Amino acid sequence: MLSKKIVELLNNQVNLEWYSAYFYLDIHGFYMDKNLDGFGNWFYVQTQEERDHAMLFLKYLLNNSERPVLKDIKASTKTFNDFREPAEAAFKHEQKITASINNIYAVAYEEKDFRTMQFLDWFIKEQGEEEKSTEDIIKKYDLFGSDPKGLYLLDTELATRVYTPVTLVI
Ligand code: OFO
Numbered sequence: 001m002l003s004k005k006i007v008e009l010l011n012n013q014v015n016l017e018w019y020s021a022y023f024y025l026d027i028h029g030f031y032m033d034k035n036l037d038g039f040g041n042w043f044y045v046q047t048q049e050e051r052d053h054a055m056l057f058l059k060y061l062l063n064n065s066e067r068p069v070l071k072d073i074k075a076s077t078k079t080f081n082d083f084r085e086p087a088e089a090a091f092k093h094e095q096k097i098t099a100s101i102n103n104i105y106a107v108a109y110e111e112k113d114f115r116t117m118q119f120l121d122w123f124i125k126e127q128g129e130e131e132k133s134t135e136d137i138i139k140k141y142d143l144f145g146s147d148p149k150g151l152y153l154l155d156t157e158l159a160t161r162v163y164t165p166v167t168l169v170i
Contacts, residue, residue: 017054038159
């Protein structure tokens with residue numbers, strides 16, 4: 001049985017993951033509107049992954065006989081002045097998500113909730129990848145983004161990202 005505190009944190013994480021999906025959908029729209037379809041594609045795939053993350057937290061609650069409590073999903077209020085800012089916002093956002101997951105892990109550890117710790121292991125690793133992949137876009141943009149041909153090639157590279165459904169067994 002999960003503690004009240006863990007249930008509350010997991011419900012909050014469901015909402016955060018949906019917010020991530022919504023946030024990246026907004027960034028997708030920003031880039032598509034600027035005809036950077038590769039950047040747009042990358043963030044659309046990211047949106048799909050975030051939806052999968054939300055559903056995994058939701059399923060974990062259900063598997064533990066807890067009815068998920070769905071909350072309102074905030075709309076992003078961010079505005080962007082150049083092509084770099086959305087990637088930077090995404091990197092910062094992922095750092096916040098990492099902190100949130102680490103916090104759930106720390107509470108589970110305190111409570112000796114080994115099941116939740118094991119469930120979260122995948123997310124701990126995933127957050128390392130999430131931070132790296134968003135930071136990589138910033139680094140590549142800094143290297144090539146100011147040159148139109150470089151920007152075009154980077155956009156072409158980001159267009160190749162393909163959505164693969166998360167197949168975590170929980
Ligand atoms: Fe769900 O990893 Fe990003 O936010």
